[in-house]
Each structure stands twice: as structure tokens, then as C-alpha cells.
Amino acid sequence: MAVQAEPSTATRTVRRPPAAAPTLVEADLCVVGAGIAGVAAALTAARLGRRVVLADSLPTLGGQAVNSVIGLFAGLFSNGFDGYQLTRGIADDILRDLDAQGALHWRRGPPHKVVLYDEIALARWIEEAVRNAGITVLLGAVMREVDVEGQGRIREIRFAHRCGDVRVRAQGFVDASGDAALCWQAGFACREFGDGPIYGTQMVVLEHVNEAALPTREELAAHQHAMAPRYGMLRRDGFAFPFVGRGIALVNMTHIETPLEPLAFSATSLEGRHHADKAVAFLKGEYPDAFGRARIRTYGQPGIRQTRWIVGRQQLTVQQVRDGTRFDDAIARTAWPIELHSHAEGYIWQPFPPEHMHYVPFGALVPAEAENVVAAGRCIDGDAAALSSVRVMGPGMAMGIAAAHALDLAGAGSVQQIDTAALVARVRDNVEGEGPRYA
Numbered sequence: 001m002a003v004q005a006e007p008s009t010a011t012r013t014v015r016r017p018p019a020a021a022p023t024l025v026e027a028d029l030c031v032v033g034a035g036i037a038g039v040a041a042a043l044t045a046a047r048l049g050r051r052v053v054l055a056d057s058l059p060t061l062g063g064q065a066v067n068s069v070i071g072l073f074a075g076l077f078s079n080g081f082d083g084y085q086l087t088r089g090i091a092d093d094i095l096r097d098l099d100a101q102g103a104l105h106w107r108r109g110p111p112h113k114v115v116l117y118d119e120i121a122l123a124r125w126i127e128e129a130v131r132n133a134g135i136t137v138l139l140g141a142v143m144r145e146v147d148v149e150g151q152g153r154i155r156e157i158r159f160a161h162r163c164g165d166v167r168v169r170a171q172g173f174v175d176a177s178g179d180a181a182l183c184w185q186a187g188f189a190c191r192e193f194g195d196g197p198i199y200g201t202q203m204v205v206l207e208h209v210n211e212a213a214l215p216t217r218e219e220l221a222a223h224q225h226a227m228a229p230r231y232g233m234l235r236r237d238g239f240a241f242p243f244v245g246r247g248i249a250l251v252n253m254t255h256i257e258t259p260l261e262p263l264a265f266s267a268t269s270l271e272g273r274h275h276a277d278k279a280v281a282f283l284k285g286e287y288p289d290a291f292g293r294a295r296i297r298t299y300g301q302p303g304i305r306q307t308r309w310i311v312g313r314q315q316l317t318v319q320q321v322r323d324g325t326r327f328d329d330a331i332a333r334t335a336w337p338i339e340l341h342s343h344a345e346g347y348i349w350q351p352f353p354p355e356h357m358h359y360v361p362f363g364a365l366v367p368a369e370a371e372n373v374v375a376a377g378r379c380i381d382g383d384a385a386a387l388s389s390v391r392v393m394g395p396g397m398a399m400g401i402a403a404a405h406a407l408d409l410a411g412a413g414s415v416q417q418i419d420t421a422a423l424v425a426r427v428r429d430n431v432e433g434e435g436p437r438y439a
Ligand SMILES: Cc1cc2nc3c(=O)[nH]c(=O)nc-3n(C[C@H](O)[C@H](O)[C@H](O)COP(=O)(O)OP(=O)(O)OC[C@H]3O[C@@H](n4cnc5c(N)ncnc54)[C@H](O)[C@@H]3O)c2cc1C
Pocket: 032, 033, 034, 035, 036, 037, 038, 055, 056, 057, 058, 062, 063, 064, 065, 068, 070, 071, 072, 073, 074, 075, 141, 142, 143, 176, 177, 178, 179, 181, 182, 200, 201, 202, 203, 252, 302, 303, 304, 305, 376, 377, 378, 379, 391, 392, 393, 394, 396
């Protein structure tokens, strides 16, 4: 109801104080990066009773899972038509709550079972879960400096925020930045791919898609392969996944470079949208029955796969992935293929047989030079091919959960010296047993 009053004309004059002190926040754990791995770490730590700060340079939570509109949980189920769930914890809660809202769509194998999600529902789930857990969020904050003392112990991170500077002091830190930004800023050794770019993708969501007329994934890929040059498309083997019943399709058909240099990084989103428009022109031009009325509902933030990652005290190798090596300190598992986007026109895709499983050792999450930092998500240590098979969201959540438990066990001590058996016992459900199948 409208308020019946004269509008106030009051103003006051203000000026920035000459020495505006940064805001200081103290916590048990500071998680840098609010993607799926960082959110898993923050929620797990909060459930362990820890005071948590969750920081991200974006103004929103959810990282790429939400903002790049990835739209599909991969690596979360074992292979086969009706695989079982491999990562539990927050994955259970997300699937239960989104399923209840009708915000999931299952795609069953062979070879994989994956689940599409409504990114808006996931965003709101994360926001409410973080709010209810009492986690302090610091959004739109970019790391400026990292204080390291002694033998690789981070003491404090200084962030720049549009409203002023913020210092976060904590006992433990999780690098869930995807680009190993915390370890890089701290001066710890990092890795990059030594053989050219690993391509990212500009995702788009199309609406008003006629699902009944959609080509199969194989047909679409073969036709893109043939027609890509005519439409000026760099990549020649993408796909468009329908969210059945909603007239929506997730389009993953571009390859874009995602360099970690500020100006080139910034140009990426313009370049990506340009390429995405070409992909949509191809879909409309070649499949008018399916896509003739389609419109782009959303362009995601540029999707970044592999850029820079930590030098861990152990590196996961592609041979260990292929062998399904079961490490004593395994904290995550997946059956996802090797999926290395190292070629502009396509990507290396090597799926595994139904019974295959591979594991992530805790050693690959621990920066070799750090005392109180654990990495989680797409910036843990692996060779490029091994990393490509574990950087998806199913194992990403398991890594976040493990990172929180490891730093909880470390307390004020060193994460290099925790009782690994105790850690493994805490995360046993993520490496053993069969989770739900969602019939
Ligand atoms: C196009 C594309 C398609 C994919 N498809 C699938 C799929 O279908 N299914 C699947 O499971 N996985 C898929 N993946 C992989 C998966 O999406 C990602 O690997 C996963 O989401 C990574 O999660 P993360 O939490 O490790 O990192 P991110 O989601 O990248 O989160 C990292 C966060 O850290 C923040 N950050 C970075 N630097 C700083 C800094 N200096 N200061 C503060 N904050 C910082 C970022 O803003 C970001 O929010 C895909 C990836 C891409 C790019």
C-alpha cells in the first residue's frame, strides 16, 4: 500500500576517511572460490562447527556450475545404464531437494548416467544452504595479497571489494578457485599445460526448442563436423542436450581460449558469445524444425576447464586413472572419461568400461609447499589428461568435502601431518559402497 507522506529531502555530506582501515574478518576456515567444490568445502566445514568465510571474485555463489550454466552433473554416478551415486554429502541434499522441485532431468547411460539441473534452482539451493549454515560470504572480492609465514603457512588474505578492502585471517584455507589463484598468489609452485591451450566453452541455453524434432547427439556431431567451416565454427563436434519437457536445450558447441592474463581473460567472454552465435546460426540453419523458433535465453560466463593448478605432494597420473589405482588415501572416485579439450576442432574422449572406477588421492589436494592449504575442484594436481577425468562436479564435491575434513583434522597443526586414516574414515562413503540409483 502506498505511504501517504511528503518525500524526505534530507542529505548528508560524507568523505572517505584518510586512512580507511580494511574490514577484518577472523575465521577457522577461509574458502577461496564458491564453485561446487568450494561450496561443498564451506558447507562441510560449517556442519563440523567451524566458522567459515566463503569468498569469490564473482558477485554470486555457485562458480561455473551456476554462472557458466554447465547444467549437468557429470562423474557423479558409476558407469552403465543405471549407475549408482558415487559422491554423497551435499550431493545427496542437492539431488533430493532439486528432484522434489522437478528441477532435475535424468539422462541414463550407457555409458554414463548424468543428471541435468535447472541452474536457477541450483543457485537458490546454494544460496539458502550457505545462508542457513551461517557462513560469512564475501562476494565480488578479488584477492590482492596473501601473507605467508614460516613453512608455507598462510596467515591472511587481503581482498579488494567495491565497498573497501577486507582482510580475512584464518587457521586453514581451501583453494577452490579453479585456477589455483590462492596458491599462485602465495608464491607456491603451480602447473600449466605445456602443450598449447586447453579450451573452454561458451555455453548458451536455448528456449523454444522443438524437442520432438531434435537430431540425435551422434547425428548432430557428424553434421557439425561437416558444416562447421561454412558457419565459421572453430569446434566441429559439440552437442545440445535437451531438458526434456521444458523446450530448453543446453548448447555446448564452441571452443574458446581461456588465458589467465587480465585483458585476454576479459576478451574471452566477447569472443565466446561471438562463437556461440555462430553455433546457434548453425542449429537454426540446419535444423529449422527443431531450432527454428529457438532463442538464446542465457549466455553463461565463459566456461573454463583447465588453466593452472597446484603442484601437490602427489600428482595423479593418467596411468593411475586408466588402472583404477586405489590409493590408501583415496578421498574421491569417479568413472568419468578422459575428456581433454586440447584441440580446437574437437576433444579427446576416452570412456571406460562399465565396471571401471578411478580414485583421487588426498596427496593430489595438498600443495607440496603449504602447511594449512588444501586445494579442491579443478585445480588439484594431476597430469593434464588425468585432471581432465576428475575435474567434473561429482568428484569435485567429494574433494571439497575432503578438504574441509582435512583442515578440521589439522586444526592449528600442519595438513601435511594429519592422520590420513582418520580422514579416509570420515569420507568413506565417497570412495566405497553404492549410493542411490534414483530409479
Ligand atoms: C564448458 C564446460 C562444460 C562442462 N561440462 C561439465 C558437465 O557437463 N558436468 C560436469 O560435472 N562438469 C562439467 N565441466 C567441468 C565442471 O563444470 C568444472 O570443472 C567445475 O564446475 C569446477 O568447479 P570448481 O568448484 O572446481 O571451480 P569453479 O566452478 O571454476 O569455481 C571457482 C570459483 O573461484 C572463483 N575465483 C577464481 N579466481 C579467484 C580469485 N582470484 N579471487 C576470488 N575468487 C576467485 C571464480 O570466480 C569461481 O567462482 C564443464 C566445464 C566447462 C568449462
